[in-house]
Amino acid sequence: MGSPVTGPCRDRATAADLARRSDGTRWTNEQLLFHMVFGYMIVLRLLVLVRLIDRLPMPVGRALALTPDQVESPLAAPPYDLRHAGVSLWLNAGVHAPEVAERAGHGVDVMLRVYAKCIDGQRDVANQRIAEALAS
Structure with a gap:
């Protein structure tokens, strides 16, 4: 199984397949694939930040992760x-x-x-x- 960019679906796709618009969107399949991979890469990096904040003491982590109103809320x-x-x-x-x-x-x-x-x-x-x- 290849990477998301060069996996079996991408390797089998023709130029016409990639240029065709996806159903229900304005993007071509290639643009859609790019955004999915780019989003995946961003999420991977953000997970590192989330795990770091999770290890901080609760008041510090909440102050970084929530708005001031949310920090003051009894639900927090x-x-x-x-x-x-x-x-x-x-x-x-x-x-x-x-x-x-x-x-x-x-x-x-x-x-x-x-x-x-x-x-x-x-x-x-x-x-x-x-x-x-x-x-x-």
Whole structure:
């Protein structure tokens, strides 16, 4: 299999094939092939830059990769912040701690130690459930 420029398709193409316009475009097949190869070469070089930025500390990489408005957006928060928000939401919604721990991928003891402050303020609900259980 040859390179994209001299591969089997290019080698078999006649001058008429290359000069013919591609369906749905204004470009000839040769121009289209040139742009595909040129685009491929650009992407290869950009991948090096992307991998370099990916190795930088998160705040530096985000500052280089995002606009200032995007950096300030809550959606640009690190993924673990979003995970923390999800676990907090589940706990405050009344999902049982063992179920939340299993879904979050850590033990109940760790989850309760880390997220204990999220469960705060549910004393009235807990007291009502205890009273209902004792009454039945």
